[in-house]
Structure formats: structure tokens, C-alpha cells
Amino acid sequence: MRLRLTASRLRSMLSLDAPDRFEITGGRAFYRPVGTVSLGEAVDMVCSAIAYARAKAASTLLANITALSGFAPPNTGERYILIEKWAAAAGTRVRLAVVASADMIHPHKLGATVAGTRGLLANIFVSEAEALAWLDSSMIQDVAMTRRLDGPGWFALSGRATVWITPSHGVACDACGRTIPANWSQYEVAMKNGGEIRLDRTCLQRQMQELDASPEVSPLMSQ
Numbered sequence: 001m002r003l004r005l006t007a008s009r010l011r012s013m014l015s016l017d018a019p020d021r022f023e024i025t026g027g028r029a030f031y032r033p034v035g036t037v038s039l040g041e042a043v044d045m046v047c048s049a050i051a052y053a054r055a056k057a058a059s060t061l062l063a064n065i066t067a068l069s070g071f072a073p074p075n076t077g078e079r080y081i082l083i084e085k086w087a088a089a090a091g092t093r094v095r096l097a098v099v100a101s102a103d104m105i106h107p108h109k110l111g112a113t114v115a116g117t118r119g120l121l122a123n124i125f126v127s128e129a130e131a132l133a134w135l136d137s138s139m140i141q142d143v144a145m146t147r148r149l150d151g152p153g154w155f156a157l158s159g160r161a162t163v164w165i166t167p168s169h170g171v172a173c174d175a176c177g178r179t180i181p182a183n184w185s186q187y188e189v190a191m192k193n194g195g196e197i198r199l200d201r202t203c204l205q206r207q208m209q210e211l212d213a214s215p216e217v218s219p220l221m222s223q
Contacts, residue, residue: 112124
């Protein structure tokens with residue numbers, strides 16, 4: 001059976017106070033729970049942390065669960081279920097790095113693979129140093145977009161944006177309208193003002209070229 005978060009459940013989670021041992025530093029969320037819990041409770045605790053990070057506009061979350069005990073490593077079915085719940089809570093807006101003991105990690109990182117098919121960019125590691133390095137490398141760059149793009153199909157963008165690479169699920173590019181084939185890379189442009197568009201590689205390159213060519217804008221890539 002596949003379990004998903006309902007809209008009411010997600011709204012309830014978003015209205016909660018910050019979970020214990022949760023903090024946000026520089027736009028990145030950290031969650032380091034401690035206790036003896038069941039697997040289901042552990043999954044829900046991380047789910048709540050993801051939802052809270054999303055509500056606070058944190059783009060990445062490091063969840064260190066090495067101090068949680070009381071449950072065995074999840075089996076294959078349980079890994080699918082927990083990823084379904086975490087992906088629903090993240091809604092493509094939170095990148096997740098989990099730190100766990102080696103015995104909790106699938107030999108082939110099945111969870112990370114499944115997450116990619118659910119629109120969640122996630123990975124798992126045995127140390128926070130590895131997790132932080134991955135989170136840093138998963139974000140492409142901040143892009144300064146300070147003028148309106150007036151070409152056919154373009155959206156008006158202003159302010160500062162973050163560009164991410166995620167796997168496509170066969171949806172259309174917001175610029176040209178062409179379908180981005182499933183499992184191909186798509187580029188999500190998430191604006192600081194809350195706006196978000198999805199581009200294929202060609203349209204992203206075109207956007208960058210137009211910005212670079214314009215004397216009205218500051219350098220494209222932030223330093």
C-alpha cells in the first residue's frame with residue numbers, strides 16, 4: 001500500500017511550531033533529533049522538519065538521525081513509503097540530506113533513487129561533512145535577474161533567483177511549452193519573491209545568453 005500525505009495533513013504540519021533540535025542558519029535548515037522511537041515516528045519527525053523548513057523558505061535541510069534509536073533499518077517497502085511522505089512534504093522546494101548510521105543506508109542508496117522519481121532531490125550519508133558538501137554541490141548558483149525578459153513565452157523575473165537541476169516528470173518547459181522528457185534534467189528557477197518556473201536546458205541557456213548580452217543587467221552569475 002502506498003501512503004501519501006493529505007493536503008489537510010500537510011497544512012497541519014505547516015502550522016506547527018519548530019520541531020525540537022531544529023534550527024535555520026543562512027537559509028539552510030538543520031534537524032538533529034534525539035530519542036528512542038519507532039520507524040514510523042522517526043519518519044514523521046523528519047517529515048515535520050521538512051514541512052517546517054519549507055514553510056520557513058529554507059531551501060535545504062540536513063536531517064541527522066544518528067541519535068534516534070528503537071527501530072531496525074527499513075525494508076524495501078518501507079523505504080518507498082517514507083520517501084513518498086518526505087517528497088510530499090518537500091513539494092520540490094526543499095533539498096534533503098539525511099545523515100544516518102551505515103547500517104541504515106541501503107547498499108545502492110535506493111531511497112535517493114526513489115526520491116528522484118518523486119521530484120525530491122535527496123541523498124543519504126554517514127557524516128554531516130559529506131551531507132553538507134553534497135548540499136553545496138547540488139545548488140547550481142544564484143542568478144541575478146534584474147530586468148524583464150520580453151521574448152515570446154518568457155516570464156517576467158526580477159530580484160534574485162536560485163537555479164536547481166532536478167529530474168523531469170514529463171512536464172512542459174514554462175518558456176517554450178515543449179515537454180521535458182521524463183528523467184531528463186530540468187532547471188527550476190526559484191525566485192526569492194516566491195515565483196518559480198521550470199526550464200529545459202536550451203531555454204535556460206537562451207535566458208543566460210540574453211542576460212549576458214544585455215547592458216542593462218549586472219553580471220549574471222553571483223560571485
